[in-house]
Amino acid sequence: AANDIDSVHDLVVVGAGFSGLYMVHKAREELGLDVLGIEAGAGPGGTWYWNRYPGARCDSESFYYCYTFSKVLLDEWDWSSRYPEQPEILRYLEFAADRLDLRRSFAFDTRVESLTWDEDGSRWIVRTNTGRTFAATWVVAAVGALSAANVPDIPGLDDFQGEWFHTGRWPHEGVDFTGRRVAQIGTGSTGIQAAPVIARQAEHLYVLQRTPNYTVPARDRPMDRDEWVRIKSAYDEVVAATKSSFAGFPYTPSPRSALEVPEVERRAIYESLWEEGGFKFLWGGFHDLLLDERANETAAEFIRSKIRDIVHDPEIAEKLCPKGYPYGAKRPPIDTDYYETFNRDNVTLVDISEGGISRITPTGVETPDGHHEVDTIVFATGFDAMTGPLLRLDITGRDGLRLADEWVDGPTTYLGLQVAGFPNLFTITGPGSPSVLTNMPTSIEQHVEWIARCIDDLRQRGQLVIEPTQEAVDTWTDHVAEASQFGLFNRADSWYLGANIPGKKRVFMPYVGGLANYRAKCEEIAASGYEGFLVSP
Numbered sequence: 001a002a003n004d005i006d007s008v009h010d011l012v013v014v015g016a017g018f019s020g021l022y023m024v025h026k027a028r029e030e031l032g033l034d035v036l037g038i039e040a041g042a043g044p045g046g047t048w049y050w051n052r053y054p055g056a057r058c059d060s061e062s063f064y065y066c067y068t069f070s071k072v073l074l075d076e077w078d079w080s081s082r083y084p085e086q087p088e089i090l091r092y093l094e095f096a097a098d099r100l101d102l103r104r105s106f107a108f109d110t111r112v113e114s115l116t117w118d119e120d121g122s123r124w125i126v127r128t129n130t131g132r133t134f135a136a137t138w139v140v141a142a143v144g145a146l147s148a149a150n151v152p153d154i155p156g157l158d159d160f161q162g163e164w165f166h167t168g169r170w171p172h173e174g175v176d177f178t179g180r181r182v183a184q185i186g187t188g189s190t191g192i193q194a195a196p197v198i199a200r201q202a203e204h205l206y207v208l209q210r211t212p213n214y215t216v217p218a219r220d221r222p223m224d225r226d227e228w229v230r231i232k233s234a235y236d237e238v239v240a241a242t243k244s245s246f247a248g249f250p251y252t253p254s255p256r257s258a259l260e261v262p263e264v265e266r267r268a269i270y271e272s273l274w275e276e277g278g279f280k281f282l283w284g285g286f287h288d289l290l291l292d293e294r295a296n297e298t299a300a301e302f303i304r305s306k307i308r309d310i311v312h313d314p315e316i317a318e319k320l321c322p323k324g325y326p327y328g329a330k331r332p333p334i335d336t337d338y339y340e341t342f343n344r345d346n347v348t349l350v351d352i353s354e355g356g357i358s359r360i361t362p363t364g365v366e367t368p369d370g371h372h373e374v375d376t377i378v379f380a381t382g383f384d385a386m387t388g389p390l391l392r393l394d395i396t397g398r399d400g401l402r403l404a405d406e407w408v409d410g411p412t413t414y415l416g417l418q419v420a421g422f423p424n425l426f427t428i429t430g431p432g433s434p435s436v437l438t439n440m441p442t443s444i445e446q447h448v449e450w451i452a453r454c455i456d457d458l459r460q461r462g463q464l465v466i467e468p469t470q471e472a473v474d475t476w477t478d479h480v481a482e483a484s485q486f487g488l489f490n491r492a493d494s495w496y497l498g499a500n501i502p503g504k505k506r507v508f509m510p511y512v513g514g515l516a517n518y519r520a521k522c523e524e525i526a527a528s529g530y531e532g533f534l535v536s537p
């Protein structure tokens, strides 16, 4: 196996998104490692490189959806608005890559095809689609949690004569919808961002909805230099607030219960949060929306009342109203004019909650209410989340153990950072970590910093191999499962559970214990000399 290796490195980092860029920087500049980054895209950006669909933008606010580790990056970048669009976030990551001189450490246009542990050499063999093969002592999979696009297997797609696209693999040259009849499948965060923008250009848009979603307005607005000067002058407080929070957002959750205030007052609080916009709706008014079903129902019913106010046709409004699952149990979207879009003459809501899409024909889509002729199909159908991107790396650990086999009954990890039998392989934003329930950059910085310190500690001890014990993995995996019973997170069919992928084992994958607790746990374990891990030469 060793004679076809093109180059040997201390560390290979897979991915050039928020995670991979920081990991490469940290390992190269602070640890002095020989590090190679490998990225399938032609440049940096990760999620923001691939997701170029109309309306793509961030749901976290820009003042905390960014790197906080670098004063240079912080000082030299002002965002244009509260929720920047994808092109601006991509430019930011390109700016970070350039400013930190990271591109020279990456092989772009290169996809990892397999990762295999070489027992004799105590190292990973990294095969790629360019034919080049690398070896590395450590591998960090910085492949993202939502990067394996899910195109549902609907009969007839191959014979469709028009064009079709998945939002997460959008063509770089964009898609011109002018004069086109479009079917959009999916009403998650992505579909909710895309529909209003596509509707403004297309001749007709059919929105195929399997499950109605709760969304609150984003209330995007431009931000100017003065505002940034103000925010940055107290930025340490922003960072401290994100780090000590449950989900990486710099908000203090309200101490109130939604059930302890009179209805009139409750409604006024929801009104004001609705006007303010954003995720604060979930945390800022009441602390128990995700803890108590009755509290949640007050918010759910408020959102339904808004849908009924906004959407003129009562029948359409009713179809848009989510029922039977709590608000926030699926990752909550935020929107710009989503419900308003259904007042347009050129938009049709197609309810496919019963029966789904029976087939795609050469000229359209067939649904329970008939055949819709379209020129273009947009799949806003999400991702094989969390495990998908890792399994696509075709990972084989000790004794020929395949990660795909190890995880048939759901992911097993220690701290979401490592898997037993896969030494020196670290995952960022992996299953078993809280990351996808949080503001991602906050979680990512924590993961990268923990992994970097771990590698540094290993080198200082002269013991380069680390892996978790089976016992530690079992205990953590049980703890993740137990924590998922907390609150209402597991009360909906969501990608957190793998429910969107037919045949995927239903296991709640993220850790619900909260970011601050998780951070403390990780710190404690590092400080104890890596309890639960086996360290060897």
Ligand code: NA7
Binding pocket: 146, 152, 153, 185, 186, 187, 188, 189, 190, 191, 209, 210, 211, 331, 356, 357, 380, 381, 382, 383, 493, 495, 500
């Ligand atoms: P999501 O949130 O997984 O949403 C996917 C949507 O596509 C959702 O409405 C699904 O309906 C629908 N879907 C999926 N498969 C099908 C089939 N086979 N037929 C019809 N409809 C289908 O993905 P997003 O890209 O919107 O968002 C992912 C994350 O990115 C988001 O949570 C943020 O964190 C950013 P369902 O609800 O399953 O009935």
